[in-house]
Amino acid sequence: MAKMYYEKDCDITKIYGRKIAVIGYGSQGHAHALNLKDSGCDVCVGLREGSKNWKAAEDAGLTVKTVAEAAKWGDIIMILINDEVQAKVYKSEIAPNLEAGNALMFAHGFNIHFKQIVPPADVDVIMIAPKGPGHTVRSQYVNGKGVPMLICVEQNATGKAYDIGLAYAAGIGGARAGVMETTFQAETVTDLFGEQTVLCGGIVQLMKLAFETLVEAGYAPENAYFETIHEMKLIVDLINKGGIAMMNYSISDTAEYGEYVSGPRILPEKETKERMKAVLQDIQDGTFAGKWIAENNNGRTYFNRSRAILAQHPMETVGAELRKNMLWGDDVDPDTASN
Ligand code: NAD
Ligand code: MG
Numbered sequence: 337m338a339k340m341y342y343e344k345d346c347d348i349t350k351i352y353g354r355k356i357a358v359i360g361y362g363s364q365g366h367a368h369a370l371n372l373k374d375s376g377c378d379v380c381v382g383l384r385e386g387s388k389n390w391k392a393a394e395d396a397g398l399t400v401k402t403v404a405e406a407a408k409w410g411d412i413i414m415i416l417i418n419d420e421v422q423a424k425v426y427k428s429e430i431a432p433n434l435e436a437g438n439a440l441m442f443a444h445g446f447n448i449h450f451k452q453i454v455p456p457a458d459v460d461v462i463m464i465a466p467k468g469p470g471h472t473v474r475s476q477y478v479n480g481k482g483v484p485m486l487i488c489v490e491q492n493a494t495g496k497a498y499d500i501g502l503a504y505a506a507g508i509g510g511a512r513a514g515v516m517e518t519t520f521q522a523e524t525v526t527d528l529f530g531e532q533t534v535l536c537g538g539i540v541q542l543m544k545l546a547f548e549t550l551v552e553a554g555y556a557p558e559n560a561y562f563e564t565i566h567e568m569k570l571i572v573d574l575i576n577k578g579g580i581a582m583m584n585y586s587i588s589d590t591a592e593y594g595e596y597v598s599g600p601r602i603l604p605e606k607e608t609k610e611r612m613k614a615v616l617q618d619i620q621d622g623t624f625a626g627k628w629i630a631e632n633n634n635g636r637t638y639f640n641r642s643r644a645i646l647a648q649h650p651m652e653t654v655g656a657e658l659r660k661n662m663l664w665g666d667d668v669d670p671d672t673a674s675n
Contacts, residue, residue, distance in 0.1 A: 382406025
């Protein structure tokens with residue numbers, strides 16, 4: 337069983353008197369900086385000169401510095417910029433400003449686990465990874481609640497890395513919901529595996545093929561959109577609330593019977609698992625990371641082309657038309673989308 341920490345296990349005073357630099361003011365950055373400030377911590381935000389977020393952060397009452405200045409000022413440096421630019425920014429602006437005894441923090445393990453960032457041995461390397469989008473990290477905190485988080489320590493140079501990490505988790509509200517201990521390796525691998533096989537890769541491919549199958553059989557694309565895409569949210573909300581049992585309770589017995597007979601037909605257990613294991617293998621041995629890093633270094637040709645092709649797909653164009661007349665999803669801010 338994983339070790340869990342709650343508010344009683346976290347002493348926020350361990351980061352009082354420490355200077356916390358939050359680098360980046362996107363989804364996670366704004367939530368961490370504001371929650372820490374409201375928790376009484378000494379925090380500043382590090383941004384690029386000319387960043388459009390500079391004024392937003394200042395308007396929210398935060399002190400803003402350049403990334404290099406913030407890294408120099410901070411004893412605890414939380415890196416919350418896009419994963420694919422972290423290594424470059426780390427090398428040029430953060431590493432030269434690190435001091436022995438500083439804590440370098442992350443919200444995802446990619447760059448440490450795949451050695452894109454190799455910190456000096458005399459700093460703590462800690463991850464606090466919220467299991468929810470930044471806007472939820474903020475809204476839950478404001479409502480007196482919190483989003484569950486993971487804590488991982490890669491380097492414990494000072495011997496105080498857990499104290500700092502848990503205090504930080506308390507400062508952004510995570511300890512109210514629970515902080516689970518894991519490792520950079522496990523967080524990175526499971527996060528990538530989940531998004532590739534189910535959350536993003538699997539679901540999108542499933543929706544797309546089902547949509548195409550209906551349309552190719554002569555059914556209206558609007559009809560196909562409703563049945564294979566639109567209703568996904570209702571199903572996921574039920575599972576999120578009460579597990580698969582609640583979803584099955586809510587749907588008809590006909591739908592549940594279809595689930596049992598046709599699910600394994602379209603995703604045969606043995607073959608699907610073999611493919612999933614191959615995806616897991618690529619993630620574990622660094623093949624996926626190597627390809628993604630190369631893609632970023634080569635102008636993202638494949639990535640951009642894939643995005644453009646998907647945007648032209650009828651499930652997207654038909655869906656956009658239908659959604660204009662639906663209130664569904666009005667409460668969803670695309671900026672809050674999970675990674
Ligand atoms: P984001 O895209 O919302 O924000 C990134 C921020 O970094 C933006 O403000 C951007 O302007 C800034 N930035 C980009 N390049 C920069 C540069 N060269 N110098 C300075 N600033 C720069 O990113 P996010 O979703 O908040 O992700 C941040 C980290 O949190 C990532 O490690 C991500 O994996 C992790 N994370 C995200 C989520 C999520 O739901 N979004 C959840 C858990 C963990
Ligand atoms: Mg994730």
